[in-house]
Amino acid sequence: MAELLDLASVDAVLSTARSVRRKLDFDRAVEPETIFECVNIATQAPTGLGGESWRFLVVTEPDRKRQLADLYRAVLTDLARQRGIEVKATQQALVDRLHEIPAMIFVCTTADKPGAEIAGQVAYYGSILPAAWSLMLALRARNLGATWTTLLASRQQEVAAILGMPDGVVQTVMLPVAYTKGAKLRKADRLDATHVTYWETWGNSNQG
Numbered sequence: 001m002a003e004l005l006d007l008a009s010v011d012a013v014l015s016t017a018r019s020v021r022r023k024l025d026f027d028r029a030v031e032p033e034t035i036f037e038c039v040n041i042a043t044q045a046p047t048g049l050g051g052e053s054w055r056f057l058v059v060t061e062p063d064r065k066r067q068l069a070d071l072y073r074a075v076l077t078d079l080a081r082q083r084g085i086e087v088k089a090t091q092q093a094l095v096d097r098l099h100e101i102p103a104m105i106f107v108c109t110t111a112d113k114p115g116a117e118i119a120g121q122v123a124y125y126g127s128i129l130p131a132a133w134s135l136m137l138a139l140r141a142r143n144l145g146a147t148w149t150t151l152l153a154s155r156q157q158e159v160a161a162i163l164g165m166p167d168g169v170v171q172t173v174m175l176p177v178a179y180t181k182g183a184k185l186r187k188a189d190r191l192d193a194t195h196v197t198y199w200e201t202w203g204n205s206n207q208g
């Protein structure tokens with residue numbers, strides 16, 4: 001007999017894992033058991049490169065979070081200046097309270113770094129980013145808000161120094177995690193599948 005899944009709930013989680021930067025409960029701790037549960041789901045993601053090279057570094061200590069938040073703010077400010085744009089209000093809201101976030105989860109990999117060729121990069125990032133996204137979905141399913149952030153990826157050495165990461169470990173995505181507080185998470189406005197799907201040859205939108 002085919003396994004029955006509650007499709008409506010599954011699809012809702014998959015479609016509404018929005019970034020939550022403002023409506024977060026900064027005063028409620030996230031239980032380690034809940035994080036373990038989510039990591040156990042994340043590690044069901046596909047993995048190549050000969051095994052499980054993922055590691056999840058959870059940061060809850062105030063002093064360490066403060067140092068990471070300061071670094072994050074510096075990267076964001078530099079980026080906005082370089083691009084001649086203003087930091088968006090939602091991004092500012094997160095950065096203003098990032099040091100207070102109950103948990104920062106760094107999704108790290110210990111795999112050998114790839115060269116410049118595309119296939120190696122696809123295998124490298126493809127062996128870690130699906131786990132990061134599954135983690136985000138598992139959090140979402142438990143009313144935990146997060147944001148997919150990679151600003152700190154440009155500061156590997158500084159982050160490694162703060163977190164005691166040895167050479168060869170790369171941190172990819174950092175999810176700032178907290179319980180949501182009145183956040184209404186909806187589907188994003190995206191192009192319909194018929195606009196982004198081709199059949200048989202590139203550019204052919206006609207099915208069959």
Ligand SMILES: Cc1cc2nc3c(=O)[nH]c(=O)nc-3n(C[C@H](O)[C@H](O)[C@H](O)COP(=O)(O)O)c2cc1C
Pocket residue numbers: 017018019091094147148149150151152188
């Ligand atoms: C590769 C990548 C890196 C991102 N890095 C950051 C980041 O460092 N900080 C941040 O606030 N948002 C970052 N974002 C944007 C958000 O995670 C989010 O995708 C965006 O705000 C759109 O919101 P939505 O996911 O709710 O549609 C990044 C998104 C992507 C795809």
